[in-house]
Amino acid sequence: MTKQRRLIGLTGGIATGKSTVSDYLADKYDIPVLDADIFAKEAVKTGSEILNRIFQRYGDRINLPDGSLNRSALGDIIFNDSSEKQWLENQIHPYVRDRFTSELKKITAETVILSIPLLFEANLTHLVTEIWVVFCDETIQLQRLQKRNNLSLKQAQTRIKNQLSLTQKIALADVAIDNNTDLVSLYQQCDHYII
Helix, strand or coil: CCCCCEEEEEEECCCCCHHHHHHHHHHHHCCCEEEHHHHHHHHCCCCCHHHHHHHHHHHHHHECCCCCECHHHHHHHHCCCHHHHHHHHHHHHHHHHHHHHHHHHHCCCCEEEEECCCCCCCCCHHHCCEEEEEECCHHHHHHHHHHHHCCCHHHHHHHHHCCCCHHHHHHHCCEEEECCCCHHHHHHHHHHHHC
16 A cells, blocks of 8 residues: 655744744755745746736736836735735636646655645645644734834734634644744754654
8 A cells, every 4th residue: 555645734824934844844854845925926927927917907006117016015905905815816826726736746755845824715725635834922923024024013913814813723733833932842843743
């Protein structure tokens, strides 16, 4: 009997530490990582059909002088209007889903990390065999997000509220990774669950 391939869906809230976990697992265990954020950026690269549709919808307010996407301006639109967020996701999610499917066919590794921030929201759980959620307290999450993305407290809160709550994600997870303390603790948890 062949061993089932291990496809780990790595998710969590925005700025909870998903990239730290996936980078560690890739470096220490040489596990391939497929990242939804990278695929989503590909979907809206300069000149892409999806980016052209986005520009047609929102106009110059999200178009940078070099023809690329002003992500911050787009974020202000979609995180304050659920129907616009839904429209945008309907443009990008099918592309991301197709990229995961095609990349998984090329990779022969027994274990693969699928880093998908919107694993539940985008209905991509069927792609994985187990779900890991990285979480931290909201105060820490807010601080990290404000610092990382240079956002006001209100902007950071709005982005967090636009995702399924961490409590809901943890309830749906096979593994919950606590990222409230330090990297030593975080890495120990990764070591424990990956083996």
